[in-house]
Amino acid sequence: MTAAHGGRSDSPTGRHPAERRVLRRAFGTFATGVTVVTVGGEQPHGMTANSFTSVSLDPPLVLVCVDKSTVMHTCLDAAPVFGISVLAAGHAEVARYFADSRRPVGPGEFTGIAAVPGERTGAPMIADALAWFECELWRRYDGGDHTIVVGRLLSYTQPATDQALLFHNGRLGTTGPDREVPT
C-alpha cells in the first residue's frame, strides 16, 4: 500500500466543511470531460457538468448528477427534455460561465453565447461542441445531495472535431496528441 497523499478518512460522512474540501479533492483526481446541460423554453438555462456518463447503448441512455441546490435541478423538475453539449478545448470560458452563479437567469443567460436550439428539444446546444445529446427524461434516482438524472437519447450529433476540454484536480485543461500514452 502507498501512503495517502491528501486527506484520509476511514469513516467519511461528507458533513463537515473541512472534510468536504478533502473529499472534493479526492473526487477531483478522476479526470473527466466537461459538458453543459441545457433546458429550453421561455426560461432557458444551462449548467456546467462534469458528471456526465454514457450508460447504455440499447436503449441509448446517458446520465448526469445534478446538485439539488442548483437552479438546474428545479428546471429539470419541470422540463421533460434537455440537451447536453460536450465541450471542446476552446470552450473553457463557456464552462466557467455556466458554472458561475452570478450569470444572468432567464433569456439573457444565453446572450453572447454561440448556441442553436436543439431540433428535438429546443434546448440551446453549444456551437462547435464535440457532441450534442438531446434527451428525454428516462429515470431519476436519489443520489444524496444530488439527483442522478438519466436521459434517453432523442438524437445525437457530432458538430465539431477538436480536442476535448478536460477537468482534473479542479482545473480545466485539454487533451492533445502529445499526451497520448502508447498502448
Ligand SMILES: Cc1cc2nc3c(=O)[nH]c(=O)nc-3n(C[C@H](O)[C@H](O)[C@H](O)COP(=O)(O)O)c2cc1C
Ligand atoms: C468543471 C465543473 C463541473 C461541474 N459539474 C457539476 C455537475 O456535474 N453537477 C452539478 O450539479 N454541478 C456541477 N458543477 C457546478 C455547477 O456548474 C454550478 O454550481 C452552477 O453554478 C449551477 O448552476 P445553477 O444553480 O444556475 O443551475 C460543476 C462546475 C464546474 C466548474
